[in-house]
Amino acid sequence: MTKFALRALLGRKLRTALTAFAIVLGVATVSGTYVLTDSIDKAFGSIFTDSRKGSDAVISGKSAFKLGDGMGVSAPAFDQGLLEKVRALPEVAEADGSVNGEAQLIGKDGKAIVYGGAPNLGFSIARGASPFNPLSLVAGSWPGKNEVVIDKSTARKEHFTIGQNIRVQAVGPVQQLKLSGIVKFGSVGTIGGATLAGFDLPTAQSLFGKPGKLDEIAVASKSGVPTTRLLGQVRGILPKDTEVRTGQAQAHEDGRDTNQFISFLQKFLLGFAGVALFVGSFVIANSLSITIAQRTRELATLRTLGASRRQVLRSIILEALVMGIFAATVGLFAGLALAKGLFKLFDAVGFTLPNNGLTFETRTVVVSLLVGIVVTLLASLRPAMRATRVPPIAAVREGATLPDSRFARYRSTASVLLAALGFAALLWGLFAPGLGTTGVLLFMLGGALLVFFGIALLSVKLVPPLAGALGWPATKIGGSAGALARENSQRNPQRTASTASALMIGLALVTLVSMLAAGIITSFKTSVVKIWKNADYAITAQNNFSPIPVAAADAIAKTPGVISVGNVRAGETRAFGKTINTTAVNPATTRMFSLDWKEGSGAVLATLGEDGAFVDKGYAKSHGLEVGSPVPLTFPDGSKELFYVKGIFAPPTGGSPFGPVTISAASFDRHVDRPQNLYSFVLMNGGQTTANEAALDRTLRSFPNTKAATRQKFIDNQISGLKSVLNILYVLLALSVVVSLFGIVNTLVLTVFERTREIGMLRAIGMTRRQIRRMVRHESVITALIGAVIGIALGIVLAALLIARVDFIVLSVPVGQLIIFGIAAIFVGILAAIFPARRAARLNVLQALQYE
Amino acid sequence: MSETVAAPTASEARAPSAGAVVSARDLTRRYGEGDTAVDALRGISLDVPKGQLTAVMGPSGSGKSTLMHILAGLDKPTSGEVTIAGTEISKLNDSDLTKLRREHIGFIFQFFNLLPMLTAEENVVLPLSIAGEKPEKAWVDELIEKIGLSDRRKHRPSELSGGQQQRVAIGRALVSRPSIIFADEPTGNLDSKTSGEILELLNRSVQELEQTIVMVTHESRAAAIADRVLFLADGVIVRESKDISAQDVVTAMDELGG
């Protein structure tokens, strides 16, 4: 029997390969994700360890609480006097201090050099020979006063040569520095798209606005001194705004944000791999069902020869197992290629990832194989159960049909129930109070799976009417071939439904995403239009979200024609035991924002003063705040201050630039080291004119990482980020659409095979090859359209549910896009039909008629 | 020289006679319901003696296949009983029936029903491998010799002629030495010369291996090798002959309108 199962697979190589492909893609994504993220992780890991290699201990500034990343705030720098004290410690062999921060290199075109989202690292180098220096010199010399060294790849890409002047900007305005040397980082092949800029300590201190201060002291102990002893000794002299860690611990700390990002990326990509596998399981189940139906006689013969039901079950499952192993193995290695391709792709779009060669972990192998095999096996269960119901008499009876299972008559009820249960779980996950994030996600995931299963089962009932309606154009365009195609698609509703269901899932998700995006964009636009009262321009970072130096706003304020500049600063504080985003505004903003005040008025913006704050409605409600209530804030430097609520506003659906608590910029600056603006808004004489724009641009030339935008431009800029995220989502979801495309190919190939005699007959009575091809193509398109219609409808429903739950998104149906999805489905249908149609048209009439 | 034996009387028919491999009592089979119902069998009782070749003949639609399916346990009678090798089969569940097939029943089909991906030899030993038994090499060799396929052991069915394929099928039916083999028109899909060869092979199986066979056939030549011929018309046995000649078969069939 084992032999039989294996031979059965070998006897149908093409069909097996086509079926297996559905799983190959999913597994490749799983393994590709692991290889990619592991490789990035390892490359980053070695960057972080290399950079701390010479350090036994590292002293750094300490913030009062753990800070999130990217809000433009970092732990406060400490006084450089500490360095001499550390050097004086008996167990310390060497110690060097450094400062660091974002440092933009300005390209020859006057624009900041940025590769994708990679950071622009700036730091001081105490001396080249320092054991703490992870860099090695490729050419030139280490930097002296007003000099800079940069990394090799930036130098190459931007054609910088030693001795020339480079403009660099950190906190203040742009500075001219001389390029003294070119450096390379440790052992890593590329450090990704990051740019490196090294300075001597005084130059760095002035660039980063930290005169007389240090961010870090790296310490090496005398040989033979245990690290614990060194740490103990250092701790003895540490001021309270600093802390010390071992070099290793510091490397770990340095990598924390990166690790979080990598782990997010991994889960994110695995999620899409999961979708592809889920769709793949539909394709597998469907292909197996069709194959088994076609093998009825063979299976029945086995039964007459004494095979038990259990043996039939086992042989089908064994086939699935072998196919699963094969598909998973191919997928595993395809994933390796995929990861390689992704590195290249990222590189090509300028987002170079650090790359130290591909990492192939045992976990990748185990998980990929396991997932591929288990999914295939699960998908084969139902078809295998069906196969056991093949009665022995089918060996002799033409067209014997499978007896229905005992549960067949409950099928419709069960599928309705399943879908209903799924929706209930979704609703519960969305609206039930008190579920944790994990709970919400689990309910939603489980609910979505049930809904998809239920709808897939139910769609059998939808196929005849849908095929009738969607097939109508086929009968008009395709003539008799089109009419036959419509008939064919209704002939076996179960088969058409299963095939369409795979596509349905992908399209439901695509629709969901596009609905959410449309909702977010619409509500964001409305919000900006509402809040933005009479400012003429907004100043933002080139990438639209990074914080910008306060110096930029100060320079803008002095630009001719500028009436006033309203600034919004952003940072983090702790309030009521939680770390919250905290924003700050200067009085000028009162002329620029129009907020929906529940308590107080627009005047509050100008009159926050020393201890005033305004809060959003939700925060006020959850913390029982009203006008006059005290809000105690703890700043990163550890200082605590009481603020009093002066106003409460209701943020519009699309959100506002303000955090839960907003204070005055003056108070903010007193507690935050090197504050930065998130946005600045500019009011100008004469409003939006070319002259005004030119004036702003002239000023901003000293701040190459900033730009000015009108309201419309500002909205477009902000949305463009969302649109690229959206495109990434579409690409990833396209993967599951491709899987379902293979499902259609598979079904058609099997169907053509099954209808060989019929096709021969059609040819014999005068149908041309062209007409045969057209018939197959139309059937394919009808199937795809059925999937699209059900999928889009389901996607709209799911999106409506989600949007009902999430406050900041409004319901808006992107009709144009949905039509595009429909057209895309037609293309999927046409594409899927190419190969099967060609096979059908190629059939030799005589042979086809004799076919048994 | 022919001898006509009356169908067994009702009193004789009560119990399955000793020595019969398969017995049937009062079989009826109705297809469908109401106005469109068809009575394919209308009261058939018979015994198949051990070591004999029983031929079943009759016009198309007379119920031969239906009878065969019911005798073999592939289909259930509307009423009546079938006993195979001492077991009354109407109460058997699927796994008992499976066991019965493994131990006692062999099939030869009109369309051969070979598994295309297995070689001739693998097809022959398939019932044994399904039952989890190891084929005895000497026996398999003898069998393949007997069916005349010694030089075709490794060929796939698609590489064999129709006659050769049916030989493989006969080998497959014989390999587990079943108590009985059912063959429904085994020559129905073959030309006249090949049919003769196949009939001869079946005859030798009975003579040399003492194999019990029930065969539905339209071949008048089958009469020459059959120990007994049952004539069916409209779902009843109308005549039972021992040692009937081919010529008499033709006459009998003409009378039955077949």
Ligand SMILES: Nc1ncnc2c1ncn2[C@@H]1O[C@H](COP(=O)(O)OP(=O)(O)O)[C@@H](O)[C@H]1O
């Ligand atoms: N599955 C079936 N459903 C309905 N009627 C059937 C079925 N099988 C056979 N019959 C009918 O039963 C009668 C006997 O058929 P069958 O046993 O195949 O005859 P034979 O093999 O002698 O030609 C015929 O009238 C036939 O139409």
Ligand SMILES: [Mg+2]
């Ligand atoms: Mg028949």
